[in-house]
Amino acid sequence: MTTRQTGKPLSRTRLAADIGGTFTDVAAFDEKSGRMLLGKALSTPSNLEQGITRGVEKANARYSDAALFLHGSTIAINTMLERTGAKTALLITEGFRDIYEIGRINRPDAYNLFFRKHVPLVERALRFEVKERMTAEGEVYIPLDEAGVHAICDRLEALAVEAVAILLLHCYRNPDHEQRVKRIVRERLPRAFVSASHELSQEYREFERCSTVVANAYLGPIVSRYIANIDAHIKESGFRGSFLLVQSTGGLYESHQAQGQCVRMLESGPAAGVIGAQALCREMDLGDAVAFDMGGTTAKAGVIYKGEVLTTGAALIGGYNQALPVQIPMVDVFEVGTGGGSIAMVDDSGALRVGPQSAGAEPGPACYGLGGTRPTVTDANLVLGRLGADRFLGGEMKLDVQAAERAIQEHVAKPLGVDVIHAADGILRIAVTSMSYAVKAVSTERGLDAAAFSLIAYGGAGPLHASAIAREIGQQRFIVPRAPGHFCAFGMLFSDLRYDYVKTWFTRLDDAPFAEIERIYEAMIAEGRKAVDGSGIRPSRVSVAYAADMRYVGQEHPVTVDLSPSVFKRRDREAIKKHFDEVHQLRYGTCAPEERAEIVSLRATVTGVMKKPPLERFARGARSPVAAAERGRRKVYFAELGKAVFTPTFARDALRAGNRIEGPALIEEHASTTVVLPGDRLQVDEFGNLVIEVGKRTR
Numbered sequence: 001m002t003t004r005q006t007g008k009p010l011s012r013t014r015l016a017a018d019i020g021g022t023f024t025d026v027a028a029f030d031e032k033s034g035r036m037l038l039g040k041a042l043s044t045p046s047n048l049e050q051g052i053t054r055g056v057e058k059a060n061a062r063y064s065d066a067a068l069f070l071h072g073s074t075i076a077i078n079t080m081l082e083r084t085g086a087k088t089a090l091l092i093t094e095g096f097r098d099i100y101e102i103g104r105i106n107r108p109d110a111y112n113l114f115f116r117k118h119v120p121l122v123e124r125a126l127r128f129e130v131k132e133r134m135t136a137e138g139e140v141y142i143p144l145d146e147a148g149v150h151a152i153c154d155r156l157e158a159l160a161v162e163a164v165a166i167l168l169l170h171c172y173r174n175p176d177h178e179q180r181v182k183r184i185v186r187e188r189l190p191r192a193f194v195s196a197s198h199e200l201s202q203e204y205r206e207f208e209r210c211s212t213v214v215a216n217a218y219l220g221p222i223v224s225r226y227i228a229n230i231d232a233h234i235k236e237s238g239f240r241g242s243f244l245l246v247q248s249t250g251g252l253y254e255s256h257q258a259q260g261q262c263v264r265m266l267e268s269g270p271a272a273g274v275i276g277a278q279a280l281c282r283e284m285d286l287g288d289a290v291a292f293d294m295g296g297t298t299a300k301a302g303v304i305y306k307g308e309v310l311t312t313g314a315a316l317i318g319g320y321n322q323a324l325p326v327q328i329p330m331v332d333v334f335e336v337g338t339g340g341g342s343i344a345m346v347d348d349s350g351a352l353r354v355g356p357q358s359a360g361a362e363p364g365p366a367c368y369g370l371g372g373t374r375p376t377v378t379d380a381n382l383v384l385g386r387l388g389a390d391r392f393l394g395g396e397m398k399l400d401v402q403a404a405e406r407a408i409q410e411h412v413a414k415p416l417g418v419d420v421i422h423a424a425d426g427i428l429r430i431a432v433t434s435m436s437y438a439v440k441a442v443s444t445e446r447g448l449d450a451a452a453f454s455l456i457a458y459g460g461a462g463p464l465h466a467s468a469i470a471r472e473i474g475q476q477r478f479i480v481p482r483a484p485g486h487f488c489a490f491g492m493l494f495s496d497l498r499y500d501y502v503k504t505w506f507t508r509l510d511d512a513p514f515a516e517i518e519r520i521y522e523a524m525i526a527e528g529r530k531a532v533d534g535s536g537i538r539p540s541r542v543s544v545a546y547a548a549d550m551r552y553v554g555q556e557h558p559v560t561v562d563l564s565p566s567v568f569k570r571r572d573r574e575a576i577k578k579h580f581d582e583v584h585q586l587r588y589g590t591c592a593p594e595e596r597a598e599i600v601s602l603r604a605t606v607t608g609v610m611k612k613p614p615l616e617r618f619a620r621g622a623r624s625p626v627a628a629a630e631r632g633r634r635k636v637y638f639a640e641l642g643k644a645v646f647t648p649t650f651a652r653d654a655l656r657a658g659n660r661i662e663g664p665a666l667i668e669e670h671a672s673t674t675v676v677l678p679g680d681r682l683q684v685d686e687f688g689n690l691v692i693e694v695g696k697r698t699r
Helices: 048-058 075-082 146-159 176-188 206-236 255-260 268-284 377-383 401-416 420-442 462-473 484-492 514-533 565-569 573-588
Strands: 002-004 013-019 023-030 035-042 066-073 088-093 127-130 140-142 163-167 193-196 242-246 252-254 289-294 299-305 315-317 324-326 334-336 342-346 352-358 454-458 477-480 497-508 541-552 559-563 597-609 630-638 643-651 660-662 665-669 672-676 681-684 690-693
Touching: 013 048, 013 268, 013 484, 023 048, 023 484, 035 048, 035 484, 048 206, 066 206, 066 268, 066 484, 075 206, 075 315, 088 146, 088 206, 127 146, 146 176, 163 176, 163 206, 176 193, 193 206, 206 242, 206 255, 206 324, 242 255, 242 268, 252 255, 252 497, 268 289, 268 299, 268 454, 268 484, 289 420, 289 462, 299 420, 334 420, 342 377, 342 401, 342 420, 352 420, 377 401, 377 420, 401 420, 420 462, 420 630, 454 462, 454 484, 462 477, 462 672, 462 690, 484 672, 497 514, 514 541, 514 565, 514 597, 541 565, 541 573, 559 565, 559 573, 573 597, 660 665, 672 690
Parallel strands: 002 035, 013 066, 066 242, 088 127, 088 163, 163 193, 289 454, 454 477, 643 665
Antiparallel strands: 013 023, 023 035, 242 252, 289 299, 299 334, 315 324, 342 352, 477 690, 497 597, 541 559, 541 597, 630 643, 660 681, 665 672, 681 690
16 A cells, blocks of 8 residues: 555545544545555534545545545434424324333343433424234235325424334334335335344334334435435545445445445444554454444544454433434444543533533634634644644644643643643543544453554554553554554555345244255355446445354343354254354353254345455564654653653654664654653554553552
8 A cells, every 4th residue: 555645646446434522534446556545634513525525635636537436424323313304294003103212121220329311312292103004924914094184294394304204113024014114114205314223223122123114214315315416426526436435344335226225324424434443453364353443523543353343233212311322234333522622621510520511623723723722632642742833744844832821721730739731641541531432342341351452553543642551441452553543544545345235034943944044044155146246336345144043942131143155054053053152152151052042034135346456565663763753852741650751753654663662752653643641662563563562550
């Protein structure tokens, strides 16, 4: 991978754009030459397409040269979290109007005295009962009352709803009633966004499936309009290729599919970063790692275990306690509201808090000079000397140290009765604690030893805090890839076309009808192959993966077990059971080989593998960096030393493979700065990655 900020325009490129809450990152890769160009621009919330175009211009790329445009965005997750979606109605089987509000009786956190129940996206007045009923076997128990559906449509027209979600019981076994209801609603409300649950999830659990289809309908008008605007904008700018979006699995799907299944984009950007981390692990022969992404608004963590990205079939969206479930495959990512733009404040009880409120791109941190007056994590890093006021974004953006000091003094130091330096240090300590929890949530809480994993830190702010997080967790090594500030956009270039299918199918393993199971898998795979073939992309090959959700008889919740096709062909129940026991042991720390098991759902993934960018190997250098690499020294405060010391700063683009640096030190590049704490030891590897051995925690 050759990374440059400027150069001659590329021919026939792949463009990837990641829109975050603060910055928009663009990566442009030319398959023929192997060159990659990068661009970074402030996000433009009022006109997001403008931010992409600025990023493309800064990368010195052109839409007209691109064969593919890959895009990941926070538009879906932000719409959910901010509750700014469409006015949505829910049509549901008679007698089940309130399951969406009742939810599950169990709490995510049983001992949280401040627990607050989830708030539905659809108020009760907009939930309508449909007279019909299917049995769990998919047989009609009560025929569909179509006249009643038409009467509901009369009310929906009067209420001027923008979107309609349809959830009928047991439609995963027989979708006929949902299909008929959707057809009527679309005829009667042609301008409304209409979503039926069986199109998104063919799993049981009506509450989770209901929450999923409501989320899709709620997001639909906003996200589909956003995608259409992006599509129109890039075409007007000369783009004539294929427009693909990143799903929450890290896979790609067509823009027209994304417009109908917007809920699959909820973790779009973060998933791409984890895919990029997986590609890095593959090249470095690294089996286990935690991918850590800190941007301007949030910090996210995901896991690569034994070379594979850990995924989940369902997730809670919208905060740990008030979250709503979404039942779709996605990368297992945990997110906290701590980023470079997270605002620090002293609450009424006198406690220092950091986030989740963010200054975003507008007005931004106080030091940006764009009107922000509240102190942020970025301001704290600047005041402590970790960021260079004249070197932010390669010198394109000058930072105002005095403005940062004033903001911290007024809002943090003065209320706490401390000086500005200790207030700034306190801001970073709180932020590190919060972000460390995100890492533990996807590792330790999943039965994995986080301390045994390497930390791959990226995002514009990730390398600033990686060493402190690694020390907090007990990790011995962290890695900063090249161009960490563009890593999610870079990760999109390693994504493949991907289609995931799941179907609930209850059967005891001892009695499993393998012929019927194979028939279900074949149907799902055929649908996936058809989707890949119809994409207009010619992947080098198509791969298929099989899995099953399994549990012990009497259990409520299953675990997903990856399976090879051969175990079904061999009818090898013993091998399936043994593998299930192993997965259960890993996930929960226990298993029961003597207990009977059952299959709950069958899963298939069809992947159209696309050509990947090569990772360029770096020129070999001496043990010590060349003199030109050192930019000088500046005073940096380190809590580990209890004082500020003159610290060497190095230009990353002047470092070579084999260079070694002892902490404390700062490594500066265009869109990020890596902090090497006292006691850390840095080495540049053959791919230009910064591999840092973490020193002992001293404070």
